[in-house]
Amino acid sequence: MAMTETKSSRNTAAQEQKKAANRRRTIVYLVLLAIALIAPFLAYPVFLMKILCFALFASAFNLVLGYTGLLSFGHAAFLATGGYFTGYLLSNHAITPEIGIITGTIAAIILGTFFGLLSIRRQGIYFAMITLALAQLVFFFYLQADFTGGEDGMQGVPRGYLFGFIDLENNLAMYYFVLAIFLLGFLLIQRTIHSPFGQVLKAIRENEPRATSLGYNVDAYKLVAFVISAGLAGLAGSTKTVVFQLASLNDAHWHMSGEVILMTLVGGVGTLVGPIVGATFVLTLTHQLAQSAVGDWVNVILGVVFVACVMAFRAGIVGEIQKFAKKNFK
Amino acid sequence: MKLIKKVLTAAVATAMTAGAAQAAITDNEVRIGYLADMSGTYRDLAGPNGLEALRMAVEDFGGTVNGKKIVVINADDRNSPDVASSTVRQWLESDKVDMVAGLVASSVTIAATKVLEGSDAIGLVNGSAASSITNEHCTPNHIHWAYDTYPLANSTASAIVAEGGKNWFIVTADYAFGHSLENDVRTVVERDGGKVVDTVRHPLATNDFSSYILQAQASGADVVGFANAGGDTVNSVITAGEFGLAQSGQTVAALLFFLNDVHALGVQTAQGIQLVTGWYWDKDKDARAWSDKFYKRTNARPGMVHAGIYSSTMHYLKAVEATGSDNAKVVRAEMAKTKVNDMFTKGGYIREDGRMVHDMYLAQVKTPAESKNEWDLYKIVRTIPADGAFRPLSESKCSLVKK
Numbered sequence: 113m114a115m116t117e118t119k120s121s122r123n124t125a126a127q128e129q130k131k132a133a134n135r136r137r138t139i140v141y142l143v144l145l146a147i148a149l150i151a152p153f154l155a156y157p158v159f160l161m162k163i164l165c166f167a168l169f170a171s172a173f174n175l176v177l178g179y180t181g182l183l184s185f186g187h188a189a190f191l192a193t194g195g196y197f198t199g200y201l202l203s204n205h206a207i208t209p210e211i212g213i214i215t216g217t218i219a220a221i222i223l224g225t226f227f228g229l230l231s232i233r234r235q236g237i238y239f240a241m242i243t244l245a246l247a248q249l250v251f252f253f254y255l256q257a258d259f260t261g262g263e264d265g266m267q268g269v270p271r272g273y274l275f276g277f278i279d280l281e282n283n284l285a286m287y288y289f290v291l292a293i294f295l296l297g298f299l300l301i302q303r304t305i306h307s308p309f310g311q312v313l314k315a316i317r318e319n320e321p322r323a324t325s326l327g328y329n330v331d332a333y334k335l336v337a338f339v340i341s342a343g344l345a346g347l348a349g350s351t352k353t354v355v356f357q358l359a360s361l362n363d364a365h366w367h368m369s370g371e372v373i374l375m376t377l378v379g380g381v382g383t384l385v386g387p388i389v390g391a392t393f394v395l396t397l398t399h400q401l402a403q404s405a406v407g408d409w410v411n412v413i414l415g416v417v418f419v420a421c422v423m424a425f426r427a428g429i430v431g432e433i434q435k436f437a438k439k440n441f442k
Numbered sequence: 443m444k445l446i447k448k449v450l451t452a453a454v455a456t457a458m459t460a461g462a463a464q465a466a467i468t469d470n471e472v473r474i475g476y477l478a479d480m481s482g483t484y485r486d487l488a489g490p491n492g493l494e495a496l497r498m499a500v501e502d503f504g505g506t507v508n509g510k511k512i513v514v515i516n517a518d519d520r521n522s523p524d525v526a527s528s529t530v531r532q533w534l535e536s537d538k539v540d541m542v543a544g545l546v547a548s549s550v551t552i553a554a555t556k557v558l559e560g561s562d563a564i565g566l567v568n569g570s571a572a573s574s575i576t577n578e579h580c581t582p583n584h585i586h587w588a589y590d591t592y593p594l595a596n597s598t599a600s601a602i603v604a605e606g607g608k609n610w611f612i613v614t615a616d617y618a619f620g621h622s623l624e625n626d627v628r629t630v631v632e633r634d635g636g637k638v639v640d641t642v643r644h645p646l647a648t649n650d651f652s653s654y655i656l657q658a659q660a661s662g663a664d665v666v667g668f669a670n671a672g673g674d675t676v677n678s679v680i681t682a683g684e685f686g687l688a689q690s691g692q693t694v695a696a697l698l699f700f701l702n703d704v705h706a707l708g709v710q711t712a713q714g715i716q717l718v719t720g721w722y723w724d725k726d727k728d729a730r731a732w733s734d735k736f737y738k739r740t741n742a743r744p745g746m747v748h749a750g751i752y753s754s755t756m757h758y759l760k761a762v763e764a765t766g767s768d769n770a771k772v773v774r775a776e777m778a779k780t781k782v783n784d785m786f787t788k789g790g791y792i793r794e795d796g797r798m799v800h801d802m803y804l805a806q807v808k809t810p811a812e813s814k815n816e817w818d819l820y821k822i823v824r825t826i827p828a829d830g831a832f833r834p835l836s837e838s839k840c841s842l843v844k845k
Contacts, residue, residue: 156536158528255617255646262618264572265523265549267579268556352524357556360523360549402518402525408481408490410518 144385148291157283158355159399163392164294165352170375170387171301172344177373178382179305180337181317185240185369186227186247187345190220192254192364194346199266199359200259209272209280213293213350220346221339223250228338232331235320244366251364265360269353286355293351297344302384304340313337374414378421380428389429467510467768468538468562474500474755475533476516477526477554478544478569483672484521486702488546488569488747491740495748496543498736499755507762515539519546523553530557539563540768541758543751548572558583564770566758568750571671571698572619573833576797580840583770585777585796588750588786589720593802593831594697595626595669598718601804601824602665603634607693610636611663613654613678615670616643623669623697639663648674651681659685664693671698679703679712688714701745704807704819712819713809718802721746721786722820725803728785743817753786754798790828795840797833802826 151160169191176182198216201207231242254260261267271280280286304310312333315323324330353359362368371394379390397417401410425432476496478488493516500512515537519526533539534557542558545551546569558565558581565584567575573590599610610631614620620643628638640661642654655678658666666687668678675696682694699717723733723743732752736744744752761776762768782790782798790800805820813819835843 156532158531162524162528252645258618263549264552264574264579267523267549267552356524356527356553358523358527358553360553362522362524362549398520402480402520402529403516408485408518410481410520 145295152284152287157287159395161287161290161355162352163395164290165348165355166372166375166391166395167388168294168297168351169345169348170372170379170391171298171384172341172348173372174376174381174383174387175301175304175341175344176338177376178386179310179317180313180334181320182232182334182338183236183240183373184231184243184338184341185366185373186231186243186245186250187341187372188364188366188368189227189247189250190224190342190345191349191352191368192359192361193223193250194220194349195353195359195363196254196260196266198350199269199353202269202272202354203266207272208276209274209289209354212272213347213354216350216353217343217347220349221343224339224342224346225335227342228335232334232338244369247364247366247369251361251366254364255361260359260361263361265358265362266353267358269357269359271354271357280354290351290355293347297347298388300340301344304337305384309333309336374418376428378417378428380431380434383428383430383434386428386430393429466766467508467762468540470510471538472507472510472512472541472759472762472768473537473539474512474514474541474543475530475537475539476514476544477519477529477542477550478516479521479546479550480516480518482521484546484569486706487700487745488544488751491736491742491744492544492569492748492751494740495736495744495752496755498739499752499759503756503759507759508766512759516544519544519550521547521550523547523549526550527553527557530554534558534561534563540770541566541755543568543755545569546747548575551575552579555579555581555584558770562769562771564758564774566751566754568747568754576793576795576838576840577833578839580795580842582774582796582842585754585774585792585798587754587798588746589718589802590797590832591623591698592626592833593720593826594718595623596630597802597804597826597831598695598697598716599627599630599667600634601718601826602693602695602716603631603636605693605823607665607695608636609663610638610665610667611658611661612638612641612667612669613651613658614641614643615674616645619671620669627667627669627697644670644674646674649677651678652685654678655681655685655687658682659687659690659692665695666692667695667697668699669697675699676703676707679707679715683707683711683713700747701743701819705743705817709808709810709813709819712807715807716823717805717807718826719746719805719820720800720802721749722803722805722822723749724818724820725822732785749786753782753784756784757782787828793835795835795838795843799828799832801828802831 173187176184194216197219198212201215202212227246231239274280274289278285312328316330375390375394376387378393380386398410476493478492479485480489517529540563542565545554545567548570551567551570555565567584567586568588571591573592576586612624614624631638642657644654668675675698687694694715696715696717704712723729733744757777761773765772765776778792787800790798792798803825804823806823808821
């Protein structure tokens, strides 16, 4: 009797604690949302849109690296595919931007399915190398294809009218549209991770043979996660094309796949907000340095940041904060 | 859709003319933004020394125009069109920049000029090679100054054929840029009675050129042309040097090859290569005098891009002074009205498509015996007169050209 009582009280205590944690998380999200809503009045909107696009890209990448344990070295291919398809459609056909973005995303999903089917059969370094090889194929295809404009890139893509009547040439309208897309993508990732499906993904990350022995079709789970991630990367690329009105080879280059790894690592692998913080940090740093007196040193400084991150704080900015909070405010 | 676009353009043009009526220097300052690759592949082509050339122009002009201060800001484009597009947008909206200088990688330049189009600011393109910048991508808001691929391909080919190099072997980078260069060369060579014996294509960013160079050597062609750019050209030239193409009697022609590349490789490797340049520091007295000043500040001899930045900035500032305005439309008209006579060129003029037309030079890299110091690199073989050097307006796809 007494035992069950303590047990139930312990249960309620745990529930309370969980509720409190949820409440805290909701507050954090609301604060972040409020910041995002007023940000374009405080900072330069085009730069903020760039951050949002890359934050979405990094979050998508984090879904496979942080939650499924797959290090993809070919995510640039999805970013570029989304961008090029959207850019081509908007430049050559009279369609509204949202249709262009959806089509670009679908193209990335199809490419992601193909990549995924080929690559998820292998693990670790082999997986990374296969994705890299496939992405290089895609890079050389875009380099040679006529419609991409080769190394000049696809330029002067019209932003157009959202739903046919909202003029996206207005940076504020564009910003809130990008913010909406980002939130949609972020919510999708958040739901994926906190669903039973996400639990299985984490199980696979922690111990793949055990997940198999429990009867899960591991390959199918990995494939779905990979395709979601590819689709969201494509969405980020499509949106980026509309924002900058161009799609270029830089997006397909393997440097881009490396940059997204850097963003995710610096922010915190396997944390929900980590990639967002990472993207903001890396982009702000390069942006500030590019216009400063030490501009020539951008790449060196980024390299040092990367090394420092790997050596000193492996969990990334958000990961370390979480660790610190757990240790001190429990 | 097209009609709406036309009407809009007309409306914008009228609005701009209306604005131009009250010509004045806005914000009481002439603001110049220098956008170039400061940290990557093209650092030596323009980079920090290009910024120095720009500062020299501002200082030589006295630091002010009509009593208004000239302010220079700069940014690294990291060879990314995204960065270029957002930087130029920010410069226009927040920093009120009136002129954008530098502009190197062609993707960066096109992205930047698309943003400039329709604004009150003008872009002076010096670093880029692509001739499409004043062809299908022309805008009323930019001028292409130092050089482009058209004379690089056409003049190099026709000059070398005229010197007796009839049979060509072309090593081509396998993508749109390389293909178009190859085509340009082939057209000119065949027009002038030469022949392209064979071609070979290599992927972008190849490290090992030996098999391509050996094929070129075995072909027995008089001339081996490199229709590639950047690191690929440098690697081709190194390999050609190692296999002794020049010594075995073949002429090596690099289509996109710059003073800083030759300097980096040294005359031992690069000797005998023929190339076309828009300017050479030792070409005449004025050029030498200016490059001596440049050398004192940077400890390097200027390339054609650096000289172009100085020359175009001076010409721009003179136009601002003459019109008392920093509005793109007004200044551009004034710049086109006056000829360019300075250390860069004599009698240069700006065409309606934004191309600054000037003499180009066919140069040959000196042998180690001829070269007196580390920067004594070229001998000028012949001058290519301005009128035949650039793409004729009759072939232009630029919408600004009236036909």
